[in-house]
Amino acid sequence: MHAQRRLEYLKAIGVDLWVPRASARASAAAAPAADAGAVRDAAASLEARWEALRAEVLNCQRCPLHLTRTQGVFGVGPRRCDWLVVGEAPGAEEDRRGEPFVGQAGQLLDAMLRAIGLDRRQNVYIANILKSRPPGNRDPKPEEVAACLPYLKRQIGLLQPKLILTVGRIAAQNLLGTDSPLGRLRGQVHYFGELNTPLVVTYHPAYLLRTPADKRKAWEDLKFARNVFQQLTQVPDGDRP
Numbered sequence: 001m002h003a004q005r006r007l008e009y010l011k012a013i014g015v016d017l018w019v020p021r022a023s024a025r026a027s028a029a030a031a032p033a034a035d036a037g038a039v040r041d042a043a044a045s046l047e048a049r050w051e052a053l054r055a056e057v058l059n060c061q062r063c064p065l066h067l068t069r070t071q072g073v074f075g076v077g078p079r080r081c082d083w084l085v086v087g088e089a090p091g092a093e094e095d096r097r098g099e100p101f102v103g104q105a106g107q108l109l110d111a112m113l114r115a116i117g118l119d120r121r122q123n124v125y126i127a128n129i130l131k132s133r134p135p136g137n138r139d140p141k142p143e144e145v146a147a148c149l150p151y152l153k154r155q156i157g158l159l160q161p162k163l164i165l166t167v168g169r170i171a172a173q174n175l176l177g178t179d180s181p182l183g184r185l186r187g188q189v190h191y192f193g194e195l196n197t198p199l200v201v202t203y204h205p206a207y208l209l210r211t212p213a214d215k216r217k218a219w220e221d222l223k224f225a226r227n228v229f230q231q232l233t234q235v236p237d238g239d240r241p
């Protein structure tokens with residue numbers, strides 16, 4: 001029946017119909033638009049906070065490393081991604097180019113990540129504990145870590161990765177607040193920060209270049225990390241449509 005005729009018919013038989021007023025209909029229709037607007041605002045504010053943090057890092061003078069670096073190295077990768085890889089500190093090539101892991105160790109890291117389907121241009125963010133190069137590629141000093149780690153923690157807070165993979169002893173020990181040796185930290189899931197982000201530990205690619213026999217163990221770690229990630233993101237059978 002045509003809608004208008006149906007209304008007339010119902011009126012004729014004494015049925016009062018409640019018809020939403022135009023304003024109510026309009027605000028109901030506007031609700032999803034308002035939600036979309038709020039989501040857009042939140043995303044824009046995240047982007048702004050990310051860029052403000054990048055600027056802060058690039059201008060940082062919290063420790064004397066700013067005197068010897070060419071530039072700060074913030075990180076690389078899409079800001080929205082599920083994986084975060086954390087290394088130690090920029091080396092000579094990274095300092096020159098402003099991007100983490102671009103030297104020989106970086107090429108190996110890229111190959112390792114590719115083996116589990118990750119790519120710094122697409123689906124993994126890569127950052128370091130220190131944003132400035134320690135001269136001569138020495139280990140970071142505790143006071144340098146103390147000055148710089150808050151930046152990485154803020155990056156993690158904004159990225160909210162589903163899984164963190166640390167490469168090398170320095171990254172693992174500083175994020176987990178432990179001095180346990182790397183060998184004892186491998187092969188288990190740790191949890192980082194207030195969000196309890198799962199964290200898996202493996203060798204540093206520079207170490208693997210010097211000790212290729214341990215590449216097999218690194219491959220075990222990567223498969224372990226991939227399994228942890230798959231379990232985190234798997235939809236339980238009962239919840240499938």
Ligand code: URA
Pocket residue numbers: 087088089090091094099100101102105106128206
């Ligand atoms: N080693 C690291 O730990 N990070 C880099 O960015 C490069 C080498």
